[in-house]
Amino acid sequence: MVNVDIAIEKCTGCAHCRDVCPVNVFELRPRSNPEFASVVDDPSVAAKFQFRAEKSVVINGPECIVCEACLYECEGECITITDDEGNVRHSVYK
Ligand code: SF4
Numbered sequence: 675m676v677n678v679d680i681a682i683e684k685c686t687g688c689a690h691c692r693d694v695c696p697v698n699v700f701e702l703r704p705r706s707n708p709e710f711a712s713v714v715d716d717p718s719v720a721a722k723f724q725f726r727a728e729k730s731v732v733i734n735g736p737e738c739i740v741c742e743a744c745l746y747e748c749e750g751e752c753i754t755i756t757d758d759e760g761n762v763r764h765s766v767y768k
């Protein structure tokens with residue numbers, strides 16, 4: 675089963691992952707939600723990008739078809755995908 679993970683402290687809420695994913699793996703939620711209460715934004719990402727009012731969560735990881743689209747669109751470089759064979763892919767922003 676494919677696993678999709680977000681390093682949430684690096685997620686800027688840019689929504690690029692949600693916008694490019696063909697199988698709706700991601701959902702943007704308000705960062706005021708209690709689930710994000712303990713999250714401290716990563717300063718190295720904050721130095722480069724604006725953090726928005728939402729963060730992305732994985733709601734459909736097993737549906738991922740490993741098209742890699744999100745991996746090149748993620749500002750925070752915070753998405754990691756592990757495929758069925760255990761191969762790990764990290765996002766690199768282009
Ligand atoms: S790699 Fe997976 S999670 Fe990322 S855009 Fe493609 S299907 Fe969606």
Ligand code: SF4
Pocket residue numbers: 680684685686687688689690691692729730747748749750751752753
């Ligand atoms: S593309 Fe990356 S930084 Fe942007 S909302 Fe998705 S997980 Fe967060």
